[in-house]
Amino acid sequence: METPKGHAINSDYFWTPSGKRPLESSRGLDRRLPSECSVMFLVVCFLAVVLCWGVLGVYRQRQRLKKLSVHFGSPKPHWLLGNLLEFPANDIPGIFETMVDLHVRYGQDLFNWGLLNDHMIIVSSAANVEKVVMAKRTEKSQIYEFIEPWLGRGLLISKGEKWFHRRKIITPTFHFQILESFADVFNREATVLIEKLREHASSGQEFDIYEPISLYALDSICETSMGVEIDAQRNPDNQYVRDVKRMSELILLRIFHVLASFPRTFWYTMPNAWEQRKVIGRLHAFTDSVIHRRRQQLLAGEGNAQETPVDPDDPYGAGRQRQTFLDLLLNVTVDGKPLSDADIREEVDTFMFEGHDTTTSGIAFTFYQLAKHPDIQERLYQEIRDVLGADYRTVPLTYSTLQNFTYLDMVVKESLRLLPPVSFIGRRLVDDIEMNGVTIPAGTDFTIPIYVIHRNPAVYPDPERFDPERFSDDSNQRRGPYDYIPFSVGSRNCIGQRYALMEMKITIIQMLAHYRILPGERMPQVRLKTDLVLRPDQGIPIRLQNRPYGHHFIDTGPGGTTPVPEISGAKARSSSCLMPALEKTLVDDFAKSIHSKGGICGWDSAYVCEVCYRTVAFCQPCSPPTMSTVLFVLAVLVAFGCAQFYRKRRRLQRIAQYFDAVPPHWLLGNVMEYPANDIPGIFETMVDLHVRYGQDLFNWGLLNDHMIIVSSAANVEKVVMAKRTEKSQIYEFIEPWLGRDPERFDPERFSDDSNQRRGPYDYIPFSVGSRNCIGQRYALMEMKVAIVRMVSFYRILPGAAMHEIRLKTDLVLRPDKTIPIRIMARE
Numbered sequence: 001m002e003t004p005k006g007h008a009i010n011s012d013y014f015w016t017p018s019g020k021r022p023l024e025s026s027r028g029l030d031r032r033l034p035s036e037c038s039v040m041f042l043v044v045c046f047l048a049v050v051l052c053w054g055v056l057g058v059y060r061q062r063q064r065l066k067k068l069s070v071h072f073g074s075p076k077p078h079w080l081l082g083n084l085l086e087f088p089a090n091d092i093p094g095i096f097e098t099m100v101d102l103h104v105r106y107g108q109d110l111f112n113w114g115l116l117n118d119h120m121i122i123v124s125s126a127a128n129v130e131k132v133v134m135a136k137r138t139e140k141s142q143i144y145e146f147i148e149p150w151l152g153r154g155l156l157i158s159k160g161e162k163w164f165h166r167r168k169i170i171t172p173t174f175h176f177q178i179l180e181s182f183a184d185v186f187n188r189e190a191t192v193l194i195e196k197l198r199e200h201a202s203s204g205q206e207f208d209i210y211e212p213i214s215l216y217a218l219d220s221i222c223e224t225s226m227g228v229e230i231d232a233q234r235n236p237d238n239q240y241v242r243d244v245k246r247m248s249e250l251i252l253l254r255i256f257h258v259l260a261s262f263p264r265t266f267w268y269t270m271p272n273a274w275e276q277r278k279v280i281g282r283l284h285a286f287t288d289s290v291i292h293r294r295r296q297q298l299l300a301g302e303g304n305a306q307e308t309p310v311d312p313d314d315p316y317g318a319g320r321q322r323q324t325f326l327d328l329l330l331n332v333t334v335d336g337k338p339l340s341d342a343d344i345r346e347e348v349d350t351f352m353f354e355g356h357d358t359t360t361s362g363i364a365f366t367f368y369q370l371a372k373h374p375d376i377q378e379r380l381y382q383e384i385r386d387v388l389g390a391d392y393r394t395v396p397l398t399y400s401t402l403q404n405f406t407y408l409d410m411v412v413k414e415s416l417r418l419l420p421p422v423s424f425i426g427r428r429l430v431d432d433i434e435m436n437g438v439t440i441p442a443g444t445d446f447t448i449p450i451y452v453i454h455r456n457p458a459v460y461p462d463p464e465r466f467d468p469e470r471f472s473d474d475s476n477q478r479r480g481p482y483d484y485i486p487f488s489v490g491s492r493n494c495i496g497q498r499y500a501l502m503e504m505k506i507t508i509i510q511m512l513a514h515y516r517i518l519p520g521e522r523m524p525q526v527r528l529k530t531d532l533v534l535r536p537d538q539g540i541p542i543r544l545q546n547r548p549y550g551h552h553f554i555d556t557g558p559g560g561t562t563p564v565p566e567i568s569g570a571k572a573r574s575s576s577c578l579m580p581a582l583e584k585t586l587v588d589d590f591a592k593s594i595h596s597k598g599g600i601c602g603w604d605s606a607y608v609c610e611v612c613y614r615t616v617a618f619c620q621p622c623s624p625p626t627m628s629t630v631l632f633v634l635a636v637l638v639a640f641g642c643a644q645f646y647r648k649r650r651r652l653q654r655i656a657q658y659f660d661a662v663p664p665h666w667l668l669g670n671v672m673e674y675p676a677n678d679i680p681g682i683f684e685t686m687v688d689l690h691v692r693y694g695q696d697l698f699n700w701g702l703l704n705d706h707m708i709i710v711s712s713a714a715n716v717e718k719v720v721m722a723k724r725t726e727k728s729q730i731y732e733f734i735e736p737w738l739g740r741d742p743e744r745f746d747p748e749r750f751s752d753d754s755n756q757r758r759g760p761y762d763y764i765p766f767s768v769g770s771r772n773c774i775g776q777r778y779a780l781m782e783m784k785v786a787i788v789r790m791v792s793f794y795r796i797l798p799g800a801a802m803h804e805i806r807l808k809t810d811l812v813l814r815p816d817k818t819i820p821i822r823i824m825a826r827e
């Protein structure tokens, strides 16, 4: 059939705007055309009105937004695509770089146009950041919806009352006492990481450090939050591990999808969305099963933290079995009701998401910086050795130990400044606010680009430079509270901050204690991408080198250029500078090894251990001393003795001249004055000497032995009334009879008034020194309790065979047979 041309449109062609005739089959309908047409016409009119009304709405909103946008920096938007054309398609790192670059070109606070009137405001000036994060009521912005199917409305996304209650419940999980117990997990998992990396250190080949760190972080978060060991480091093909990683990728793909602004359309149409649904199904099933199993265990009373009575001094139960985040949620009640499995799941999943990707980036990016800055890395290594001492590889790291690492703290802070794992956060206004002289209406989405804020040259001069000194106490850089916010700020800040810092620091210490981190060849090509977490686009290529450990001696003698063999064998490692006995063996071995290598011994060789700073000197093996040497040494000793004798004699003579004295013999003093073997005669002589020489005598004995005998009242008073005196030597002759008597059981020896003098090595039932009895106080307590109880009930009397007791000893002294006693009840 021919199509008539050049006619005015008649009813036949009304429905064929392409100019084609209606189909033959619709001929029948043509007969009903007038009424049908009018309905259709009305529909079209209605649609046209709706369209016009829509267009008008869009236009009016566009005008309103334009008025807002002039108060912010912005590239000129396309009428339909907004600023989308600024961003390179299919180059995710490029998109991130453009986002940053827009701030360089258009200022701190930007108005960013999306499709049609879609928009968001990106603020990085401190004043505006404060207004947004400290606004009384905000919600999370649209981008968080992408993770909602996985995390539900857990702490990260929830709002209002629900968020407030959950935050209150969860906060105690991060009490430092609980964190202290998590330190075990980090130490253990870090040891696995170090082992896993050993092959890379041996080969010296370049590899991606991001991947192993991510498995390490996943193991740590699973164990601390759920109490589950998934062993991802040894078993990276584990389904749960694969699903968690795939979820991160799917979230990223979704954020940069062209349908990003139309989440529902995406959710029901895109193949990635279908895959995401399956992955989420498996992730939820895993968390559900863990929750179910743990709930059953708690109900059955196995490892039930609740069943253990709560110690008021230990309210968080750090001393009890380690309480995981999941336990805390299972034990909590809100309005008398426990949380449902779904409630708990969304919180546990939130922790899994927030708690492993973020710390992975934090740790891996710090290694990236250390590889690029060997001087900073060496200073940090030095700090590790200084703080932890010779056993720096094996000392368990605790929350408290970490407080001693000042430089590490500075390095971590600077790393989180330059490469913050959460590079931006989003908020949606619930109330209108004033900003840049204009009212921003409720419902507006804001982005706070932490990455950009941390590069403000007014706060951080030369912002791209990695310089931990910015965070030293002496730094004069002035930062306001909104200039450094790696963990966000305000009420929605990161609840896991202390956990994250502890995990990061333990991993960095362990890693540096074992390996030197070197940059890989591809290091300059590292590019960044970000979904909710900042990540390297293609991993972080590094190389590792083993660090020496054990005793490592360097020659510091006068001719000290000789290379000294390193002692770092198994023996050296198992030894410790704090254990002198082992150390001696080690040093002897070392000395022998030097002798056998042709002998660089001599008094001029001194060696300093690089690890413990101990100095060792070596000498030639000595030949036996000759006779003349012996005589010479004896002569020197005699001369020394004579000189001492002479000096003392001179001193005594100076004192003696103030008393009366019989002129003494040079060797025998006044001994010759007394008749031998005539005891009464001795006494008479003593009395007679006073008659002949005066009241106060200086009496010389053998050699320099002497005594002063005073009988003048003045001197007698001085002596007997002296504040502190002791009994003289003569009393020692009767001591075995009157006192001391070592076999006598006499508790008075230990009274405060006792004048028995004991040195530190005269009474050592528990030994003495560093290896003394560790259970001393325990033992004393046990003994005293038993004795007090026994004596208060019974009088203890000797048995008939008591005097026959004999002793025997192995490591413990015991009676040979028994200790026979009798007891009598006390009234």
Ligand code: HEM
Binding pocket: 140, 155, 156, 157, 167, 350, 351, 354, 355, 356, 358, 359, 362, 420, 421, 422, 425, 426, 485, 486, 487, 488, 491, 492, 493, 494, 495, 496, 497, 499, 500, 501
């Ligand atoms: C270096 C590591 C980490 C960084 C840089 C970091 C950073 C942040 C930031 C910036 C926020 C605010 C997010 C927002 O406002 O949308 C946040 C929130 C949060 N973080 Fe972290 N985080 C880290 C590690 C962790 C860890 C290890 C956990 C858990 C074990 C955790 C749990 C959370 C939770 C639950 C929230 C939501 C808090 C709320 O809204 O009340 N984070 N984190």
